[in-house]
Amino acid sequence: MKLSKNLQTALILASIALTTFVGIIAKYWILNG
Amino acid sequence: MSSVIDSHGHAHDGHGHGHDEHGHHGPYGGLMRWVTTTNHKDIGTLYLWFSFMMFMTGGAMAMAIRLELFQPGIQFFNPDLFNQFTTMHGLIMVFGAIMPAFVGFANWQIPMMIGAPDMAFARLNNWSFWLLPFAASLLVLSFFMPGGAPGVGWTLYSPLTVQMGIGMDLTIFAVHLLGMSSILGSINIITTILNLRAPGMTLMRMPLFVWTWLITAYLLVAAMPVLAGAVTMTLTDRHFGTTFFNAAGGGDPVLYQHIFWFFGHPEVYIIALPAFGVVSQVIPAFSRKPLFGYASMVYATSAIAILSFIVWAHHMYTVGMPVTGQLFFMYATTLIAVPTGVKVFNWVATMWKGSLTFETPMLFAIGFLFLFTMGGFTGLVLSLVPIDIQLHDTYYVVAHFHYVMVAGALFSAFAGVYFWLPKWTGRMYDETLGKWHFWLTMIFFNMIFFVQHFLGLAGMPRRIPDYPLMFETWNKISSIGAFGFGLTQLLFLYIVLKCIRHGEKAPQKPWEGADSLEWTHLPTPAPYHTFETQPILK
Numbered sequence: 175m176k177l178s179k180n181l182q183t184a185l186i187l188a189s190i191a192l193t194t195f196v197g198i199i200a201k202y203w204i205l206n207g
Numbered sequence: 208m209s210s211v212i213d214s215h216g217h218a219h220d221g222h223g224h225g226h227d228e229h230g231h232h233g234p235y236g237g238l239m240r241w242v243t244t245t246n247h248k249d250i251g252t253l254y255l256w257f258s259f260m261m262f263m264t265g266g267a268m269a270m271a272i273r274l275e276l277f278q279p280g281i282q283f284f285n286p287d288l289f290n291q292f293t294t295m296h297g298l299i300m301v302f303g304a305i306m307p308a309f310v311g312f313a314n315w316q317i318p319m320m321i322g323a324p325d326m327a328f329a330r331l332n333n334w335s336f337w338l339l340p341f342a343a344s345l346l347v348l349s350f351f352m353p354g355g356a357p358g359v360g361w362t363l364y365s366p367l368t369v370q371m372g373i374g375m376d377l378t379i380f381a382v383h384l385l386g387m388s389s390i391l392g393s394i395n396i397i398t399t400i401l402n403l404r405a406p407g408m409t410l411m412r413m414p415l416f417v418w419t420w421l422i423t424a425y426l427l428v429a430a431m432p433v434l435a436g437a438v439t440m441t442l443t444d445r446h447f448g449t450t451f452f453n454a455a456g457g458g459d460p461v462l463y464q465h466i467f468w469f470f471g472h473p474e475v476y477i478i479a480l481p482a483f484g485v486v487s488q489v490i491p492a493f494s495r496k497p498l499f500g501y502a503s504m505v506y507a508t509s510a511i512a513i514l515s516f517i518v519w520a521h522h523m524y525t526v527g528m529p530v531t532g533q534l535f536f537m538y539a540t541t542l543i544a545v546p547t548g549v550k551v552f553n554w555v556a557t558m559w560k561g562s563l564t565f566e567t568p569m570l571f572a573i574g575f576l577f578l579f580t581m582g583g584f585t586g587l588v589l590s591l592v593p594i595d596i597q598l599h600d601t602y603y604v605v606a607h608f609h610y611v612m613v614a615g616a617l618f619s620a621f622a623g624v625y626f627w628l629p630k631w632t633g634r635m636y637d638e639t640l641g642k643w644h645f646w647l648t649m650i651f652f653n654m655i656f657f658v659q660h661f662l663g664l665a666g667m668p669r670r671i672p673d674y675p676l677m678f679e680t681w682n683k684i685s686s687i688g689a690f691g692f693g694l695t696q697l698l699f700l701y702i703v704l705k706c707i708r709h710g711e712k713a714p715q716k717p718w719e720g721a722d723s724l725e726w727t728h729l730p731t732p733a734p735y736h737t738f739e740t741q742p743i744l745k
Contacts (some may be wrong), residue, residue, distance in 0.1 A: 180327045183398040185564065191390050191432045198436035202451055 222312065234735060237364035240275040242337075244527045245329035246735060247314045248631075251514060253336050254311030259700070261303030261343060266693055273655075273689035275672050276682050289672035290358030291374075295346060297361025298378070301478070303343050305612065308620045309481035310392050313420050317396060319725035319733060320414045322405025322742045324648035327398040331535035335392040338431035339350065342384035349374035349381075360670060362471065364465040367531035368441050379438045386431040393424035393431075400424075405511075405724075407744025415498060415721045418505050420483030422512045426473045426480070429516075434470040435464060468519035475517045478612065482579075483550060486572045488723065489622045490554050493569035494561030498580070506554075507546035515541045523593050525599045533592045540590035544583065551580055566718075567641030574649050575615060580627050582610025585660070600670075603663025609656045621648070624703070629717045630725055633732030634710030637650075640702045647695040654688025 177185070234240045234249060241253060271292050275284050314332065318325055326332045337738045349356040354372025357363070363382075368375055369465055400421045404413070413421075440451040441463070450456025450641040491498045498504065518530060536677070563569070585607040589595050598604060621644070628636050658681040667678045674682065716726050730738055 179402050180398050183401055184328065185395050187394045187397055187428050188390075191394075191428050194429065195432035195435050195439075198433055199440060202462065203442065203449070 208368050209722070211585075213243040213656050217705035221632055226534070229457075245325070245333050245334065247318050247325045247329070248733065248735065250326075250332050250336050250655070251311045251314030251316075252631075252678065254307045254314060254339075257336070257339055257343075258304050258308035258311060261299050262696070264343075264347070265296050265304055268292045269689060270693050271295065273686040275673070277686040279674055279676055279696045281673055284434065284672065284674045287355065287358055287664055290360075290670065291356040293352065293670050294358055294360055295350070295356050296426075298346060299343070301361065301474070302382070303339070303346070305478050305616045305620070306389065306567070309340060309420075309423075309478070309485075309616070310389075312416075312485065312557075312623050312627075313392075313396055313479065313626065316419055316725065317399060317420060318403070319729060319737055320730070321400060321403065321408050321419050322404075322724055322738050322744070323403035324736065324738050324741075325401060326395050327403055328395050330509075331391055332395055334453045335388045335395065338384045338388040338391075342381040342388070342519070345377045345381035345384070349377040352377060362464075362467055363438065363441065364467070365441060365444070366454075366462045369444055369453065374445040375686065379442050382438045383435055386435045389427050389431050397428070402662040404646035405738070405741045405744055411502065412744065414484075415487035415501065415504055415508075416481070416484035416723075419480040419487070421479045422508050423477050426477050426512055426515070427706050430473040430477065433466060434474075437466040437470065448519045452736055461523070462525060462654065464523045465520065468522045469516070471522065472519045473512075475485035475608075475611065476511055478616045479510070482575070482616045483508065485619045485623040485626070486575055488625050488721075489572040490576075491569045492626070492720040492722075493564055493566060493572070494558045495559055495563075497560045497722075498553065500549070501555035504553055507549040510546040511543060512544070512612075513699060514539065518543065521595070528634065530604055534727065537590055541587060545585055547583055547588055551576065551583075562720075563677045566638060567621045567636070567645055568626035568718075570642065570645040571618050571625065575622065578610055578652070580616030582607060582614060583663050585610060598663055600668055601663035602659040602667045602669055605669050606656045606659035606663060609659075613656070614652060618648075621699070626718070626721075627725075628703070628706055630729075630731055632707050632710065633713055634706050635713045635717065636702050636710060638707040640698065640705075644695060644698050647698070649697055651688045655685050655692055656688075658688075680712055 234246065237595055241249065244250060247293065271284065272289070275282055275289055316327065317323070346356075352372060354375040355374055357368065357371045357378050359367040359371060359375075363378070400413070400417060410418075440449065443449040444453055444458070450458040452458050452460050454460060477615045477667075487498055487504060518536055518540045520532060523541045524533055524536070525608055565573075585603070587603065589598060589607055625636060628634075662678055662681050662685075665678065667674055713731050715731050717731075718726070724742065725733065728742055
């Protein structure tokens, strides 16, 4: 499936946001600080 | 910028592309137009009106705060309610008023300034906006929950947040929605700017307002998830047995402060950078000169954005961090003065030997320049550890951040509204009333907040409903200023409504020095659909 350029840009940005959100919780939860 | 634009042979007379002559439909009528709209101009309008309503709501809370502080002793509100007012005033003004105002400007202006027909994701744009009224409703409704709204301060510090009633959960959910709206909006803005620019509109030819929004949107994508993470951890601490911020379970309340301010300091620039962008459009237009040092403005904006991520702990010098940590954050913070100084220098240099006129947008831009610079200076004062330890949590800090937020963001937003109202409505605002609005706002603003420096230096703590008698005089002056400031903003509402309903017809380009695409390539008022055929820029 070929993604449009707009969708590619949006998915990259959304994945950065999601990773940051999950990462900040995971860091202090799984890694316990 | 107009000198580099080829208009496809059409004259720059306001009918360059005749976008409304292709048989396209206009807006739907009635309420459904606003509910279902995917048009960037409609959504920009929604953001701006929503922002004004929130400004009045947060402003009403500010009036209540100043009413209580008019004289010593508990006058009208019990201390719990007072704390709820300070908390909600901050949250509503930051997330409900200032940020949506600049997203409104972005929606209206960015597509027109880069030659795009609309935002990249038009339906997502609609959703980004319509999340906001629900979030705002949750914030306001929290007052009516058992225990009332959270009275923890807008920073939502732990462990107080764990002790609050159900209003805290509503606030957390509201912050999630507000964050989601901001992130979706930012993704839309970045995609629009990166992918939908007209041919020839290279990055370094973009108007500075577009540049500042591009950088701001990246800040939002990076910073908002951190806040969302912090309040999610607060939520799980409250209801799901975790102890991220609870020392009794091995957690650390100071951890919350680190995470919050990792978001919180970039947030300051998320608010300030678009304000810089508006001022960078207004000052050249009324100086009839191009912006001085365009490239350095872009680099300075980027530098401020990067530095904003390494200074967060200057908000928490007093938590007991090592001296080396304090020194690092102090030096990093003072470093921000360099790119900020570049910007202030460039704005002044733009005016230097310009053919200046002082219509209302320019007055607000110059007001911004004076007052924001003062707020910057007090920021430098507070960046110094020994002084901050004395002034932490005093009214000096309150005065400082209101010089940055109100005089910085709000003055700039007023400048932007007066600057672009003719383009948006096709009508001119009342210049005499506009000038009255500026001068009254300027006088009352300083009456409220300049004297708060004295209160802070004398040791008056923030977030208290009562105070010793020695602080009475300055508090009275501050409160009178606040009531005047609040009333003056009703004049602003009147000016805008009068402009929309009865304003004189605006000429194609009311500001002689304005040279971005919306002025040179589009008629006034801007038609419902613009740039369906991309302009070619040489």
